[in-house]
Amino acid sequence: VYPLEALKMAYKSIDEETAKGLIHHSDRGSQYCSQNYVSILKSHGSQISMTQTGDPLENAIAERANGILKTEWLYRMTIPTRKVCKKELTRIIAFYNDERPHMSIGNQTPSVAHTQAGPQQKMWKNPWENASN
Numbered sequence: 001v002y003p004l005e006a007l008k009m010a011y012k013s014i015d016e017e018t019a020k021g022l023i024h025h026s027d028r029g030s031q032y033c034s035q036n037y038v039s040i041l042k043s044h045g046s047q048i049s050m051t052q053t054g055d056p057l058e059n060a061i062a063e064r065a066n067g068i069l070k071t072e073w074l075y076r077m078t079i080p081t082r083k084v085c086k087k088e089l090t091r092i093i094a095f096y097n098d099e100r101p102h103m104s105i106g107n108q109t110p111s112v113a114h115t116q117a118g119p120q121q122k123m124w125k126n127p128w129e130n131a132s133n
Helices: 002-011 016-020 037-042 059-072 082-098 109-113
Strands: 024-026 048-049
Touching: 002 037, 037 048, 059 082, 082 109
Parallel strands: 024 048
Antiparallel strands: none
């Protein structure tokens, strides 16, 4: 499904009051900036939020988390209904936050890391740091 069709499908599944409370966040991909796409968002009263131009790291954490959820769980599942999808996503996100250790935070869970005082030791790599090009 293309983004414009997916957006239309999403709006068909919710009421107008819910649509007015939504914030649609995306990168600045041409499909999300197109006149048709933006006009549908505006016609439903949804707020539009986009990443800043030229900063590949701005949305990196969200992209990483979404990628993990997809590759470790969702691509391996058959999800027959929206109700089952919501239930599975709730379960997966709880596991991701409360049980799955993350190497970038010393093999702690995000829930444990968020309860600690002070900054976390940086254990992740930035591919743009110390680039020798």
